[in-house]
Amino acid sequence: MGEPGGESAPGRVIAGRYLLLDQLGRGGMGVVWRARDEVLGREVAVKEVRAPAGLDHAAIGRMYRRLEREAWAAARVSHRGVVTVYDVATEDGRPWIVMELVRGLSLADVLEADGPLTPQRAAHFGEQVLAALRSAHEAGVLHRDVKPANVLIANDGRVVLSDFGIASLEGSSAITMTGEVVGSPEYLAPERALGREPGPESDLWSLGVMLYAAVEGVTPFRHDTPLSTLRAVVDDELPPPHRAGPLTPVLEGLLRKDPAERLSATEAARMLRIVGTGGLLRGSGGAVSGPDSPTATAHHRDGGREDGPTPPMPMPVPPPSAAPAATGTGGTGPGGGAPARGGAAGAVLAAGIVILLLAIVFLGWLLLKDREESGGTGGTGTTAPATASSAASESASASRSRSPSASPSPSASPSASPSATPAPRFAVAVRAVRDDYRGTCPPPEDRAPAFTATVETDRAPAVLEYRWATRSGVTSGSGWQSVMYEEGGSRSRQLDHTELTYYPSATFTDAIRLELRGAEPSASEWVEFSVTCEDGGGEGETPPAGASPSPGASGTAAPVTAGPVPAGPQSPQATDPGTAPEAAAGQETAAS
Template identity: 45%
Template sequence: MRAEPHRTLCDRYHLLAEIGRGGMGRVWRAHDARLNRTVAVKEILLGPGLDEDERDRVAARAKREARATAMGGHRNIVTVHDIIEDDGRPWIVMEFLTGHSLRKVVRERGPLDARVIAGWGLDLLSALSTAHGQGIIHRDVKPENVMVTDAGQVVLTDFGIATIADATALTQTGGMVGSAAYLAPERLASSPATSASDLWSLGATLSYAATGVSPFRRETVSATLHAITVEEPAGLSGHGPLNEAVRGLLVKDPARRIDAARCRVLLRAAAGEGTGTGTAVPPPPAGSRPSPGQPRGGGRLSWPVVVLTLGLASLVAAAALLVAFDPREGGSGTTAAASGAGEGEGAESTGGGQESAGEGGEDGDVPSMGGMTWTRDPQGFGILVPADWIRRVDGSAVFYDSPTDGSYLQVDLAQHPTDDEYQHVLAQEENVRASGRMPGYERLRVEDVTGSTGFHSAAEWEFTWNGDGRARHLLARNITVAPGTYYTIAWVSPEPSWAFLEEERVAALDSFAPA
């Protein structure tokens, strides 16, 4: 049985709102009644296909990994407060943090200053060294699993797939765990995860922060794996101690890779003599303009930023979720997904990964349109998507990004506070106006469209705003399929592209079929 909002666990933790999900876990913002504080609670979802032994193994692994994170107590590792049981399943109670992932910071600001990267790198290296000293291997260090808090502190999240040296009997074998683009070469050869493989992933993460591009991510899984195995990191040029540290961490032979001690010396030099750790700076507010010379990465304002603004979620939790390489990608894309199911906080995909049938496909009943592909997403829903758009996953949302102009299509599965979608949209708009976080916001329309959709409730919200000094246009269709089952389908484009993409936009929204 899955949890619902307002449920109380162990007469102490009152669940308030869902803030993240994956195939084997959901994360809730909750209130700790005993200590009168806000916490993040990870709900472990055990699939119906698991037998009793498998369910016990998953539950034992979740408890073990939560205790592992707590054991490594460190200011740069998300804190585990408690581990409880309810419905015969483990629940992990963690600190509740606000901020943005490193991936999001870089996407919005472009490559970061070398001193800042070095300072954050030192903090992350310290966190990993502490974990390694406890026999804990992270196994999935990547920009999505590094949170930059509102106070400017970096916190390493997602120890949910960590292993402990003295508990290997609980770890299943034969699976590749982690995000392919940030996996060390030896992991691709089925070697066990080690501290050295964590350091490789740290190097790839720092390279992303320094260049604005993932050093080995390519358009397909096979190309990504080939790049990790034989190619040099993309985008990395020049000299200096930061680049020397990154290159040393990305040596393909783990026996020749620099160790934590050498990395620390180089990062200290990059951060400035005697600094120890650098001065971290918080990410800019959503919609702020990057400093001169910083690339805008297509200039899109991602829907998770809009979600925060609109009040669908007021804060971002540092949530530890299971992450795995998804074998269903079949060579067409790379998905870093919560519990390996193609979803989860900070997850992303490149080059597809969805099942598709184009115009004239075998199933004659599926919607079709020239230049668009009927997509049956791993999340279960179906939708028409422009044929060359690229799939990724971030939190509770699936995105399809235009490779050219910053437009994107999003399907968000986040919970809504009410089944009345028209009232839901009005409340969102009130939050936008009150917060002032969407400069130049102008409503074009808010409309109850329940009668024309056949869903339990549906409302559309169309507006424009200015992000990074550029006019953007958004149309969101909020849907209650049945009480408690919600979707938001959003199309966002730069204003100059809006009219040009009208046919594709209408086709996408009208074709949506819920899971």
């Protein structure tokens, strides 16, 4: 089975139906083309697989058979975050993999243009890549090459995992060549570097390396040569991250050498969701600085179980305002200075003595009042009990002179709470059930863009106040609503919303998020959606019942919605300070 001499050129037709248009990318395993499917009339990406130089005919044949079989294995994965494999054609004795054409940028392009990401933004990408990996693992497919170049950020907002061309189908006979290294060495899991059988945990390691590179700007184990890199993957300790902030526990959990000790996919997804929505994980080392500073704190659950009880958040103990730092007098530590722990204990003891004295004053006042009422107010033998100090007697006398029936000051009560219970905190994440609609308008509810929000609280009972808000300010949402988290019940709620806004006879593009208000207001990330009205609902027609059209700039009709409209439009600049550059249109990327 020979290798054709020249490289393919634009205008060539593969398998009688795929017309090659232009190159999108080039890699070690071949070239990716933008092509047109002449049968279905749509654009696709076609991967032209080429064998490395120096292989004999038998080795080339084995490699092509393996890639063809594994491409069909990848076609079994059905998930919006995985590049869809449409067909595997054979031309010149080689497999040509026909895939969905994803328009946008790769994560590698974003990192090269913008530099390292914030922990919150990296976690947002990581959560969506992990969802794609979990779908592949459920189908029995391993990716084996998770890295920024294989993560695509599509123009429609999707985060898509590509290049399952070197994936391995579980249960099939392995056709690999001796000494072959499949994947990028710096993203390879230790067990694969040692020649052991990989599993889903190997993809989780690669995800951890990708997240490390996204926030730190470098991979943790990269060296000058592939062999030294593999040695570092197996033997070296994880270099402590400096920019990861709240993402640090996720990196440390995914990058454990022993696959059995790595974070499970379920727990990693939960932690990434919390960090991605602005929360903190226990042991994350503090808040994130900059515009992505978290507004809520989230904690690990015991044992990594998703349904386990959430431990209560520790109550802050305010330092006593009257307790100075150790000055070297009266201390028990070396040099006469009391240690910090001893100083705190002394402050607590002093507070207890003050409360005890106040209690004695109060009891003395009650005894004197009782004796006055039983012996008459005209007697002259009424005195304070001998057990009270002179200061207590004077305080009690002053209280009697003001009002014999007055209640004691609340500050004198020994049961007064030193601090109020903090307000509950919430972590929110929103995903699109349907993010686009095309058809007649107004769109029916069962086909219109729909979204689901998951909101977790750190304690119950709690009351959540929320609303669905759009960048345009026009929404079919019902304004502010509330939901109750009952004590002893679930601390997670799912909130659903269908957006019925459209633009007559045109395409309406907007973004939506869930906003929370209370002691610590917060919001989810924006999720983009679009509605294209192909016919019906045109200009000049009467809007449906309940619709709220309003004139736009230069007399252009404004978006129409069958639901309530907010009092005033929102400014995208004011509500969305971090517009992602990866959403820029006009660029096309496919797996390389």
